[in-house]
Amino acid sequence: MSLSEQEQRTLREIEQSLLAEDPKFGSSVAHEAGFGAAAPTGTLTMRSVALMVLGLVLLIGGVALASLSMWAIILSVIGFVVMLGGGVMALRTPAPTAARAQAAPRAQRARSARSVAMEENFRRRFEDRQ
Numbered sequence: 001m002s003l004s005e006q007e008q009r010t011l012r013e014i015e016q017s018l019l020a021e022d023p024k025f026g027s028s029v030a031h032e033a034g035f036g037a038a039a040p041t042g043t044l045t046m047r048s049v050a051l052m053v054l055g056l057v058l059l060i061g062g063v064a065l066a067s068l069s070m071w072a073i074i075l076s077v078i079g080f081v082v083m084l085g086g087g088v089m090a091l092r093t094p095a096p097t098a099a100r101a102q103a104a105p106r107a108q109r110a111r112s113a114r115s116v117a118m119e120e121n122f123r124r125r126f127e128d129r130q
């Protein structure tokens with residue numbers, strides 16, 4: 001079960017105070033308990049999903065063609081390796097942090113000229129109908 005944001009924040013504060021009060025003990029406890037570990041991982045990206053789907057297609061295609069040629073078995077093995085690589089990539093991709101997600105609020109994002117023009121056209125059409 002994962003911790004809520006408030007619980008994670010509280011845990012980080014406790015860890016920081018422990019490290020500030022007794023750095024030697026804090027570092028030994030942090031190392032044993034896994035405090036300060038790497039960022040959470042396991043985010044599905046389009047690239048990892050695409051690799052898994054491509055690997056699955058190659059695997060199934062190789063199995064389907066296995067009766068025709070011995071080379072199709074190699075295609076199946078390649079498909080499995082590609083699919084496995086996509087899964088490993090998905091597991092190792094760092095999860096986006098809330099700070100990065102909130103770094104560019106919607107009001108402050110730079111908008112392209114095309115999006116501004118499209119928005120103005122939409123507003124004009126909407127105003128014309130009323």
